[in-house]
Amino acid sequence: MTLATKGPSFLKYNERIEEGDTVIVYVTFGQMIPTVVKRGQTLMMKYGALRHEFIIGKRWGQCLSASAGFVYILRPTSDLWTRSLPRRTQILYTADCAEIIALLDCKPGSVICESGTGSGSLSHAIALAVAPNGHLYTHDIDESRTKKVQEEFKTHGLSEITTPVVQNVCTDGFFVTNACDGVFLDVPAPWDAIPHAARALSRSRGGRIVSFSPCMEQVQRACLAMSAAGFVCVETIEVVPEQKKIVGQHRQTLEEFEELGDAYPKMAKKRDSDGKVVGFTQLVPHANSSAAVPEVAPEGLIVDEDFDRIRDVVGPSFRNQHDRVVVLIP
Amino acid sequence: MTLATKGPSFLKYNERIEEGDTVIVYVTFGQMIPTVVKRGQTLMMKYGALRHEFIIGKRWGQCLSASAGFVYILRPTSDLWTRSLPRRTQILYTADCAEIIALLDCKPGSVICESGTGSGSLSHAIALAVAPNGHLYTHDIDESRTKKVQEEFKTHGLSEITTPVVQNVCTDGFFVTNACDGVFLDVPAPWDAIPHAARALSRSRGGRIVSFSPCMEQVQRACLAMSAAGFVCVETIEVVPEQKKIVGQHRQTLEEFEELGDAYPKMAKKRDSDGKVVGFTQLVPHANSSAAVPEVAPEGLIVDEDFDRIRDVVGPSFRNQHDRVVVLIP
Amino acid sequence: MTPPTTDTAANIISNGQYLIVQKIDGEQSRIIRFTPKQKILIEKLKFTADSAFGKPYGLFEISSGQCLPMSVDRLIEELQLQEAAVATSSEPAPPTTVTSSETIITSDDRVVIAPSALKLEPEQKRQKLEMDAVLEMRKQGVSGQEMVQKLVEGSASFQTRTVFSQSKYIKRKAKKHSDSENSEIALTDLMGAVAQSIPCVHSMNYDEQTLSTFLPVRIKCVLAEKQLPYENNRRPANGEAVENNGDVEMEEKEQNEERKVEEQDQEALARRNDRLERERKGIEMIETENAHSLIIGSRTVDPISVLELLYAKLAPSASIVIYSPHQNMLITAYDWLVKRGAINLMLTDQMCRILQVLPDRTHPLMAQHVAGGHVLTAIKVIEK
């Protein structure tokens, strides 16, 4: 099996963007628009209008000026595709996709069955992982979804390694039997699909099954159905990703705090010291260094959870009438 | 209600340690031994023998030399008590204790019911939080455990604010009715205890209930039993604490790595540069700065989960026959 | 050994109090100071503060802008009435027809199970069966409370379904009321919310008992203390003394305003004197080196700056607890403490996961990282 080396593809790129290529238009952090480049068309977004003519012939990663701002034109990857998908409900995000692909042991040459197809987010990730000589069979009961993803695969040059199928795997099983290396399930009743999955897997090579469930009760039933179908090493894993925010770090001395308040560098009022404040040396000693904080930055308040841990570590000297608490206040 | 100002207590201390005081002997990080100081006795531990006579009359926080090393003598707090408890199975740790006390809204004057007493770890934390004018009723079906904790409360000067009760709250309810501000449950069948808990709480003041369960199924049944008993704002919370390790940070340049390998400062072989290595300037440029890493430090390998996230972000250019992967190796 | 009962008067809502207002199963809880004629608005729910005065903290029902205390008994009673309606309903709507939040309380709603599995034949059959069983129990005159008991004790199948639905029912009920401007709210006093109160401890109306545990000291005084203002035989005995103290001047705008108020209001004067007296005690406590713990919680102040001022004054065996959203601040504080021989150093982080427990759909909520920072703890000891 060979891949078309000509034509648009998530797998191969020419140095410059051609008509028919899928590009990811990076507008701002968190806002990306996937677009198939076509002469005569115009993309409308936050920064105004961008005519596709301007995109064609440019290099990937180029910064282009739209009518009201700048955007970047990026090569599509499965990660960018997932992040920029317009249908943002109920899709699997990058962290989950990565974990699923790892657990399925997807690699070039792997044959994988998936159900349901859904938005095609994971389908793209799997297809790219098994390329160029593997294959993805993706099943869904919704024909319109299947058609949509089939169209996307074609546009993205992935048709030859993917087969979208309209089929209910819970009742009718999978498109292949005794053939695949891995089965991924994201269906409401995985326990019904699991015996079919066992039949879809290659008897000689063995294989893996991964079932994604949004709730505990499904997980519990899926676990026992897997054991009953002869699967071993059944494990339940939840991926909890955390994103950190990198912010300019601002360290104040207590003197600076007394003088300026809990102000971040930009807000710091430049007042002349009039003798009242002692030991005032530097305004923002560490303003240029960066520090990572959790994405959920506190709004100037200590959150309850931290505070209660603090209280317990401190022990009896707090919230106790005999010991007194000294509170420093501005 | 007044507290004894004389005698040993978790609530009041004299400046110097007296006979009968409970002290926490801090041996090493993670190894603390709670001891009641008594003339004539000797504590045996990792660093040899320590005669209690040496402890009496010393200041809290003093460093003492035992026969084979140094230890510190610390004032007991509920946190240190929890951490140093010899019975380390099935006890609630500081993070959970803190969360429970916060959710129960324990404060000086609160009246709290607890079941089971167990190791008395949480009982101590609650007693200290409600002191000096609140009260803790702690219930357990195991008389020996109750006796043990009662003895501890006496030794720790907490007798007057605590009442240990041998009673099965699931069948016989709590020691008080229409009286308390909060009920904590850590029993195998909380659903049986919840209606009793509703009766134990003050009708005029209202109150809170917190049930701790090790497994999902108990949580599910407890939730519905709470709603059925008229509790509102039912929430399920899991505390996931994480401890970070602060290590000396070592930054190598690629040149240094090529020369010395993945060596931490102590292990770095001091070899003279013989002209082969280019741009070698400094051996350990940042060795004195510290950095926090998760407690599960990697053993020189990237763990699978990280790697798979890496792979997915990178997208199609990896694990793909058409694109090639350049790997830098020493 | 009788339980000490908290004074009932302390549980009564009064003019000027800060209260926590929370809509039952609402999204947010807010701290609001209740003053006369004030309109309180929370999540589309409106009522006058006056209507809450004189009533004890607890559960309220909002009706035509008025706060009416609501007992749990009535809540359970209403629940049972609603259950009876379910039992006598003859034509339950199919579960999949639930469309809007307004119509969400259909008579069938209590036994809607596992929406994610609704498409499947066996699931639907099971629901049907259970619905029949529930109706049968109703016919036999089993009361709601009894039935809950039976279900909890009985089959796990019923247990995880029907009564969960009940819990959901309560939530939905609250929601419906909300839509019709008639819903339960909870009013709680602020005592427990110490976390939020510390930054504003000087302005909030704490009760006597709580106030006595706080000794607010202005940072200005602690910084000035470096030059020993109080040791200079100028220890202030009351507010006036502090005001006459040249080292710690009080020409701040706020202070001036307060002075005006003072002239008009003897009560305010007494409060101020009390505050300054407590400040003096606080400074004294710091000076006598008897503090058993030091808690530092700030977004921007370098903890080392505070440690340099106060660490030496802590009693040996004292705990040091430092919160910061910035890990780097804590790392430098860690190095500082290690140099001074502090022991039992720990840097911790914490995640709180909220689980949504629903019939056949128990799942963790996505937004779960509550703790926006790290905590460094240590114990001060007397060095060898």
Add this chain to the structure above:
Amino acid sequence: MTPPTTDTAANIISNGQYLIVQKIDGEQSRIIRFTPKQKILIEKLKFTADSAFGKPYGLFEISSGQCLPMSVDRLIEELQLQEAAVATSSEPAPPTTVTSSETIITSDDRVVIAPSALKLEPEQKRQKLEMDAVLEMRKQGVSGQEMVQKLVEGSASFQTRTVFSQSKYIKRKAKKHSDSENSEIALTDLMGAVAQSIPCVHSMNYDEQTLSTFLPVRIKCVLAEKQLPYENNRRPANGEAVENNGDVEMEEKEQNEERKVEEQDQEALARRNDRLERERKGIEMIETENAHSLIIGSRTVDPISVLELLYAKLAPSASIVIYSPHQNMLITAYDWLVKRGAINLMLTDQMCRILQVLPDRTHPLMAQHVAGGHVLTAIKVIEK
């Protein structure tokens, strides 16, 4: 459109291969190179490597130190036999008498539920009832497989109990076999374990296809490249060329040893030439500035040191992914990348929670923070 089938020969275990060895439901999995006469030991389980040669990867049963392929069908079959034994057992031992891991498979064991609740009357009654129901189904001749189906489709009560026990039974069975030197293990090839393989890509026996995707380049060459060794008209066409290259000397001990082997073994020579050819290609790829991504994963190497060497050579729109256990390293790398106009910068961390799914005792395992570090990602763009 027929599915491409992987060559069967590729699935056969052969001499010298690196394999992942894992005991079913064991604690650890290890990478072991299988060589003749080698004794493999994993969690008290011992067998000879020879006994695995010539057999396909998969499930094995260890018996008297020998590896015997085991089919899933047989596993299920044995399970059913065992179930039948349970069904005919007349005197189930009381659940609380289970004392040691050896005797843990009592006939009653399959329906032991929620040990934490065992002391309670209602719980015990319920167990008794279900035990009876299970025995009744057995008497009616319902097969294990069918029963599982029934239970899954039927009452949630049965579903979460009996079949869970079955899953537990499989685990216990494995455990028992382990104790009697007779247990299942899984042997998997290493292809998927790329994470572990990268640091040792040059020494592991990858198959042709995988090898072709790796172009190992020695750091030495990349550093030397700063002074353009290959551009100096001294581009090496094969291994010899590299060896004669004065800038990139090859006097390392390992290389010398390899040269000896080379003299004896033509095959090794070919492998070495191939490796050097791939290195040349790798260097060329770096030079043509066509790399679509840069992944940096190191415990100690400052990512900036690598970025300074390679960032300029990346194709625009390339992804940069940096792993480090030290957050500070990534913060400085972040600043470096921001200065160069990189976009879509993200610093992420990840926790993997393992849930133990057991009958009425589903709970998260304590040790759950797997990911020992952070990942910084960015995309290179052409600046305005």
